[in-house]
Amino acid sequence: MVTVVLCPGQGAQKVGMGRDLAERFPAARDTFARIDEALGVGLSRIMWEGPESELTLTHNTQPAILAHSAAVWAVVGDALRPGLGAAAGHSLGEYSAYVATGALDPAAAAALVRRRGELMYEAGTRRPGAMAAVLGLETAQVEAACTEASIATEVAVAANLNAPDQTVLSGDPAAVERAGEGCKARGAKRVIGLKVSGAFHSPLMEPAVPGLSAALAAAAFRDPIVPVVANATAEPVRDAGTARRLLAEQLTAPVRWVACMQRAAALAPGARFVEVGPGNVLSGLLKRIVPGAAAIPLGTADELDKFLATA
Numbered sequence: 001m002v003t004v005v006l007c008p009g010q011g012a013q014k015v016g017m018g019r020d021l022a023e024r025f026p027a028a029r030d031t032f033a034r035i036d037e038a039l040g041v042g043l044s045r046i047m048w049e050g051p052e053s054e055l056t057l058t059h060n061t062q063p064a065i066l067a068h069s070a071a072v073w074a075v076v077g078d079a080l081r082p083g084l085g086a087a088a089g090h091s092l093g094e095y096s097a098y099v100a101t102g103a104l105d106p107a108a109a110a111a112l113v114r115r116r117g118e119l120m121y122e123a124g125t126r127r128p129g130a131m132a133a134v135l136g137l138e139t140a141q142v143e144a145a146c147t148e149a150s151i152a153t154e155v156a157v158a159a160n161l162n163a164p165d166q167t168v169l170s171g172d173p174a175a176v177e178r179a180g181e182g183c184k185a186r187g188a189k190r191v192i193g194l195k196v197s198g199a200f201h202s203p204l205m206e207p208a209v210p211g212l213s214a215a216l217a218a219a220a221f222r223d224p225i226v227p228v229v230a231n232a233t234a235e236p237v238r239d240a241g242t243a244r245r246l247l248a249e250q251l252t253a254p255v256r257w258v259a260c261m262q263r264a265a266a267l268a269p270g271a272r273f274v275e276v277g278p279g280n281v282l283s284g285l286l287k288r289i290v291p292g293a294a295a296i297p298l299g300t301a302d303e304l305d306k307f308l309a310t311a
Helices: 019-024 026-039 043-049 058-083 093-100 106-126 139-149 173-185 203-218 240-249 257-267 281-289 301-310
Strands: 003-007 084-089 130-135 156-163 166-171 190-193 272-276 295-298
Touching (some): 003 093, 019 058, 019 301, 026 043, 058 093, 058 272, 084 257, 139 166, 156 281, 257 281, 281 295
Antiparallel strands (some): 130 166
């Protein structure tokens, strides 16, 4: 059976994440240990014991979610790799997708996303931003509200196009607030402010791009064994050079998740989708984007045991 691997992004973290994997599967335990060593930080301790305030720091959250996805892949990769048709990841999850497709070593990927988190935090400190989730409104209407709310010195953009009726705003706080009001006026069911350290996937992240580009250029990056659908373009990436370029662009570009899922489904018709990492958010979104698509979340030891018993 053909498989499309999905890898979650920021927001899926919680204290205790991945501990059951390390306790039950030696391959997962080894992955966590290698990432701890590469980072020079006891990341697994932060993941398993917290405190939550430390785990939710962007430079910890991002490698923690990647480490969880990489640990799951270390356990199920041999079963999924022969039928792998494509992969995709949401925001930082795109790095996890490159791990699953053999383009990045897990430890190198964790170092990259830790640096990414540091750079994004610094950009957010330099120019504080805000983000808000808009529920129950078509993306085109959200984009119109952003255009209306933006002025020369303050910008709001549609940053995460998560589902046909779920979009995340990002930008300068005042512009995001205006855009949120514009969305409500257009019929949005809810506008929910998000707890973030910056305006991710917006022009406010531009100061982080040079540093991330340098880190990507220095990383050992191979061509993926199957296409990875890029957030920034919703097109398949088949070589390391394009991957590096689009991962840097991803900082300021919207996450085109609806188009990514449609493209992945077209690349691998009839494929099953497997969400590798913490939570099941992407599985839920998939059902709203590609009706009838089968989604299997693999994030806990019990889920992996059940899957491996039938793989």
